[in-house]
Amino acid sequence: MFSTDGLVDIDNGIVSRDIFVSPEVFQRELDTLFTRAWLFVGHESQVANPGDFFTSRMGEESVILCRDKAGAVHVFLNSCRHRGMKVCRYDEGSTTLFTCPYHNWAYGLDGRLMGVPQYKQLYEGVLDKADWPLVEVPKLARYKGTVWATWDPEAPDFETWLGDARQHLDEALDCRDGRPGGSEVIGVHKWIFPSNWKFAAENFLGDTYHNPSHRSVDLIGIGPSAAAGVKGRRDNEMAKATHVWISFPAGHGIHSAIAPLGDTYQESFKDNPEIEAYFRHCFEERQRRKGEDARLIPFVGTIFPNTSYHGRQPRGLCVWHPHGPTETEAWRFFLVDADAPAAVKDFLRRYYMRYSGPAGMTEQDDMENWNYATAASRGAIARRHPFNYQQSITAASLDPEVLGYRVPGLVSTQVTEHMSLGFYRRWADHLEERSWDVLLGLGDTRFGSAAAS
Amino acid sequence: MNLEDLLLKAEVEAFLHLEADLLDSRRFDEWLALLADDLVYFMPQRRNVRYGLHAEAENTRQGEGISWFDEDRWTLTKRVEQIQTGLHYAEEPLSRTTHMVSNIMVTGQPVAGEVAVSCRFLVHQNRVQYETYTFIGRRHDILRRAASSPAGWLLARREIILDQNVLLAKNLTTFF
Ligand code: FES
Ligand SMILES: [Fe+2]
Numbered sequence: 012m013f014s015t016d017g018l019v020d021i022d023n024g025i026v027s028r029d030i031f032v033s034p035e036v037f038q039r040e041l042d043t044l045f046t047r048a049w050l051f052v053g054h055e056s057q058v059a060n061p062g063d064f065f066t067s068r069m070g071e072e073s074v075i076l077c078r079d080k081a082g083a084v085h086v087f088l089n090s091c092r093h094r095g096m097k098v099c100r101y102d103e104g105s106t107t108l109f110t111c112p113y114h115n116w117a118y119g120l121d122g123r124l125m126g127v128p129q130y131k132q133l134y135e136g137v138l139d140k141a142d143w144p145l146v147e148v149p150k151l152a153r154y155k156g157t158v159w160a161t162w163d164p165e166a167p168d169f170e171t172w173l174g175d176a177r178q179h180l181d182e183a184l185d186c187r188d189g190r191p192g193g194s195e196v197i198g199v200h201k202w203i204f205p206s207n208w209k210f211a212a213e214n215f216l217g218d219t220y221h222n223p224s225h226r227s228v229d230l231i232g233i234g235p236s237a238a239a240g241v242k243g244r245r246d247n248e249m250a251k252a253t254h255v256w257i258s259f260p261a262g263h264g265i266h267s268a269i270a271p272l273g274d275t276y277q278e279s280f281k282d283n284p285e286i287e288a289y290f291r292h293c294f295e296e297r298q299r300r301k302g303e304d305a306r307l308i309p310f311v312g313t314i315f316p317n318t319s320y321h322g323r324q325p326r327g328l329c330v331w332h333p334h335g336p337t338e339t340e341a342w343r344f345f346l347v348d349a350d351a352p353a354a355v356k357d358f359l360r361r362y363y364m365r366y367s368g369p370a371g372m373t374e375q376d377d378m379e380n381w382n383y384a385t386a387a388s389r390g391a392i393a394r395r396h397p398f399n400y401q402q403s404i405t406a407a408s409l410d411p412e413v414l415g416y417r418v419p420g421l422v423s424t425q426v427t428e429h430m431s432l433g434f435y436r437r438w439a440d441h442l443e444e445r446s447w448d449v450l451l452g453l454g455d456t457r458f459g460s461a462a463a464s
Numbered sequence: 465m466n467l468e469d470l471l472l473k474a475e476v477e478a479f480l481h482l483e484a485d486l487l488d489s490r491r492f493d494e495w496l497a498l499l500a501d502d503l504v505y506f507m508p509q510r511r512n513v514r515y516g517l518h519a520e521a522e523n524t525r526q527g528e529g530i531s532w533f534d535e536d537r538w539t540l541t542k543r544v545e546q547i548q549t550g551l552h553y554a555e556e557p558l559s560r561t562t563h564m565v566s567n568i569m570v571t572g573q574p575v576a577g578e579v580a581v582s583c584r585f586l587v588h589q590n591r592v593q594y595e596t597y598t599f600i601g602r603r604h605d606i607l608r609r610a611a612s613s614p615a616g617w618l619l620a621r622r623e624i625i626l627d628q629n630v631l632l633a634k635n636l637t638t639f640f
């Protein structure tokens with residue numbers, strides 16, 4: 012049986028470099044982790060109408076997200092049942108059938124095998140088309156516009172999987188004025204970078220410690236108030252808030268902040284009075300709608316294993332697709348409120364592009380670091396020396412009150428790497444093919460009896 | 465092609481070659497001085513679409529949604545400032561680049577001092593030790609005659625059509 016002994020030593024905060032470079036570990040992740048975990052596939056706004064499809068990925072494999080004629084959303088493996096050809100090689104669009112280019116088997120939007128050339132002469136009485144549909148995910152979840160899927164029919168429901176990380180993810184998915192859901196995807200960046208996918212996933216668990224790597228953008232100012240002379244890469248909406256770094260039983264980790272009681276609007280879009288007025292209005296509406304919960308300000312997080320979000324400035328979801336032991340294909344989905352005024356959408360998309368992705372002035376420096384961290388970890392000598400994850404690992408407390416607001420989860424109010432260790436606990440459990448109770452962290456002693464309930 | 469056309473083509477070519485030379489020599493401030501205040505600098509993403517849908521759906525559109533670049537002179541100035549902090553690790557140490565332009569065509573009659581030009585580009589980037597990227601594609605530029613420009617022209621619009629779908633580079637830190 013596969014063992015993660017020697018790869019991760021959680022109690023002492025030590026992680027082997029092998030997990031970022033080893034082909035064996037990578038294959039194990041594909042076989043045992045990406046086949047069971049809930050994975051982000053796309054957004055309903057990308058398949059708004061019957062017949063719409065969006066070609067996505069789960070782990071290393073291509074999948075099709077589509078909406079059938081009856082309006083039901085499906086996720087299929089993008090591989091013909093005959094000899095495996097991709098049945099869809101378009102990125103997105105609308106269709107009535109997925110016709111395989113190889114021998115022309117044709118599948119409906121509900122995955123059913125509809126057409127087999129020369130069926131009567133060649134297959135009649137042998138092949139039952141009903142037995143050979145496109146391979147469909149056994150479980151799919153639609154959550155506030157987002158679509159998630161898992162290959163494991165035994166997987167718990169998506170919301171159980173999310174646990175208390177849900178409230179934080181909600182802050183990325185809800186309207187800026189506090190209405191639930193209501194976002195749309197305005198574009199998807201796809202790019203390859205030479206680094207293991209976990210470097211990126213970890214970064215978004217709440218690696219606030221890497222702030223110095225973004226010094227260049229902070230010096231010049233690229234945020235939504237930069238043209239008005241404000242430095243930094245974002246506006247400081249958390250100026251008066253207490254930051255929290257939280258690990259959740261299923262392996263998710265987030266960095267959010269709790270605003271003080273009676274917090275007032277921080278000017279955050281000074282470049283444009285119209286945009287500023289809009290967000291001030293949203294702030295006030297959100298206070299009204301969410302009440303006490305409006306005190307939670309989202310920043311970043313990673314929903315285990317490979318879906319990260321940016322909650323506000325900028326706002327979007329990013330999937331770190333494994334593309335080889337030392338290669339990742341990143342897909343960043345940019346979000347806005349679907350019903351935001353055109354001027355707001357235009358302002359935001361410009362900000363997103365200069366911040367995020369391979370052309371983003373902030374994230375370019377992330378990719379540079381992940382790239383060279385991976386490359387320098389390959390060596391025989393380098394691999395004898397594991398990484399240190401001991402930052403603030405004893406400083407977290409369970410379900411504390413922060414400024415009088417109860418925050419569920421294992422919470423630190425100082426910069427920490429405990430979310431990474433929480434992530435690697437569950438990562439190890441997946442690679443060792445543990446039961447779903449274990450994968451949900453129900454036996455995780457960090458969470459005491461709360462997790463066992 | 466009459467003499468006037470040839471002269472115009474020679475002027476346009478000289479401008480494009482000057483730009484490439486300034487970028488490859490890391491004379492970024494001098495390059496910025498060649499950009500019009502109302503510059504549109506746009507690099508769409510390219511999608512795989514069904515035959516017949518290319519005109520309407522292959523490229524993301526300027527002015528809507530997300531592209532690789534859809535920005536202005538202010539943003540490009542910020543990019544230069546960022547490199548000049550000496551702390552932009554994705555360009556520190558600086559990459560070595562070579563910008564080549566070819567197949568240069570003046571694609572319309574000059575109107576109100578502006579001329580439309582298309583070309584192919586090949587940008588080679590070598591970074592630190594072993595990293596090498598090649599960006600190849602087509603560009604559609606609009607140049608504007610301007611006495612204020614040290615080169616006699618300003619770049620008023622640039623559309624960069626890169627021949628890639630998934631970007632096969634970790635970053636786009638170079639100018640096109
Ligand atoms: S592989 Fe698809 S029809 Fe043969
Ligand atoms: Fe970062």
